[in-house]
Amino acid sequence: MQEIEILYDLVKNYLHFSIFFIIFVCFLCESAFYCFVNIYTFMSISERISGLLSQIESMSAANAEELEALRIKYLSKKGEIAALFSEFRNVPNEQKKEVGAQLNALKDKATERMNCLKDQFEQATQLQDKPDLTRTPDPIALGTRHPLSLVREEIIDIFARIGFVVADGPEVEDDQHVFGMLNFAPEHPARDMQDTFFIEKEQGVQKPTDILLRTHTSSVQTRVMTQQKPPIRVLCPGRVYRNEAISARAHCFFHQIEGLYIDKNVSFADLREVLLYLAKELFGQETKIRLRPSYFPFTEPSAEMDISCNICGGTGCSFCKGTGWVEILGCGMVDPNVLESCGIDSKVYSGYAFGLGVERVTNLKYRVKDLRLFSENDVRFLRQFESC
Numbered sequence: 001m002q003e004i005e006i007l008y009d010l011v012k013n014y015l016h017f018s019i020f021f022i023i024f025v026c027f028l029c030e031s032a033f034y035c036f037v038n039i040y041t042f043m044s045i046s047e048r049i050s051g052l053l054s055q056i057e058s059m060s061a062a063n064a065e066e067l068e069a070l071r072i073k074y075l076s077k078k079g080e081i082a083a084l085f086s087e088f089r090n091v092p093n094e095q096k097k098e099v100g101a102q103l104n105a106l107k108d109k110a111t112e113r114m115n116c117l118k119d120q121f122e123q124a125t126q127l128q129d130k131p132d133l134t135r136t137p138d139p140i141a142l143g144t145r146h147p148l149s150l151v152r153e154e155i156i157d158i159f160a161r162i163g164f165v166v167a168d169g170p171e172v173e174d175d176q177h178v179f180g181m182l183n184f185a186p187e188h189p190a191r192d193m194q195d196t197f198f199i200e201k202e203q204g205v206q207k208p209t210d211i212l213l214r215t216h217t218s219s220v221q222t223r224v225m226t227q228q229k230p231p232i233r234v235l236c237p238g239r240v241y242r243n244e245a246i247s248a249r250a251h252c253f254f255h256q257i258e259g260l261y262i263d264k265n266v267s268f269a270d271l272r273e274v275l276l277y278l279a280k281e282l283f284g285q286e287t288k289i290r291l292r293p294s295y296f297p298f299t300e301p302s303a304e305m306d307i308s309c310n311i312c313g314g315t316g317c318s319f320c321k322g323t324g325w326v327e328i329l330g331c332g333m334v335d336p337n338v339l340e341s342c343g344i345d346s347k348v349y350s351g352y353a354f355g356l357g358v359e360r361v362t363n364l365k366y367r368v369k370d371l372r373l374f375s376e377n378d379v380r381f382l383r384q385f386e387s388c
């Protein structure tokens with residue numbers, strides 16, 4: 001019995017201690033558990049935030065549908081970021097500040113990335129509507145210079161070296177500038193040599209105000225003479241029109257280059273030297289010229305100029321019809337009546353004028369037998385001048 005009493009005392013004395021000990025152990029275990037839960041929750045949400053952040057930074061969409069799918073996945077009310085916000089209440093208080101900042105940064109980043117992708121789509125859509133000016137163009141085959149342009153530029157260049165400047169004027173002109181001021185008397189037969197196309201004309205009556213297509217570029221000379229004071233040294237290239245039946249040797253339009261020089265003491269000798277210079281520059285230094293008396297209403301005296309045939313060298317061939325000479329241009333001293341009608345004192349000033357057909361010179365240089373080839377735009381013909 002005594003042993004039982006001893007055991008009872010022992011239990012009685014140490015029971016409250018044992019209970020206290022068990023409670024203490026339990027408390028330790030609970031703290032450790034909650035601590036573990038808290039650490040796990042914090043680690044888990046932080047890892048998921050950084051995982052989502054890297055997904056968002058690298059996300060891309062090929063079209064608007066994919067972009068909308070991304071928005072639903074990350075930013076909608078049931079999206080992954082909203083889910084993290086709802087788990088935020090489980091985050092321990094001491095970590096709420098840090099996790100909250102991470103969550104807000106994640107949401108901002110996702111919104112910014114989404115807007116950026118949206119802008120890219122809108123810009124791409126706008127660009128599709130506009131032509132892309134930076135695109136490399138389809139290769140365009142390069143053309144060649146027209147033979148008439150080549151010859152015109154060559155003649156202008158030859159005269160530019162001796163001080164002639166280019167003057168320009170309208171192709172649709174009035175009768176006064178084309179005929180009246182150039183000493184064509186009304187109803188004079190010389191007008192028949194230059195029949196043209198009329199734009200405005202009273203039936204059966206000739207008036208200085210009739211509107212027509214110019215028959216020569218001398219109309220530019222009259223305009224220059226009325227607008228400038230001598231000395232005048234101009235070259236007038238341009239297209240002219242005649243009422244002609246179209247054939248291999250004639251056309252209803254062709255091209256002329258006319259020259260005009262007016263100053264004190266200009267003589268026929270000056271004209272001859274300038275024309276010899278032109279012939280040698282155009283056809284070679286061995287070229288000879290000859291002048292034959294002729295008639296033009298606007299020059300006195302007048303002449304036709306021939307050059308020695310550049311095919312046979314002057315010995316005679318089929319091209320020069322055995323004569324050794326080919327006609328190239330008309331020229332003469334400006335008629336005093338023309339000077340006076342343009343307001344230039346013919347007692348003080350004199351001058352010369354000349355005019356040549358660009359087709360005629362091109363024919364002599366490149367042997368183009370049919371005049372119509374110049375205006376038919378046949379590339380097989382035009383390509384032959386590639387090397388010129």
Ligand SMILES: [Zn+2]
Pocket residue numbers: 309310311312313314315316317318319320321322324325
């Ligand atoms: Zn010949």
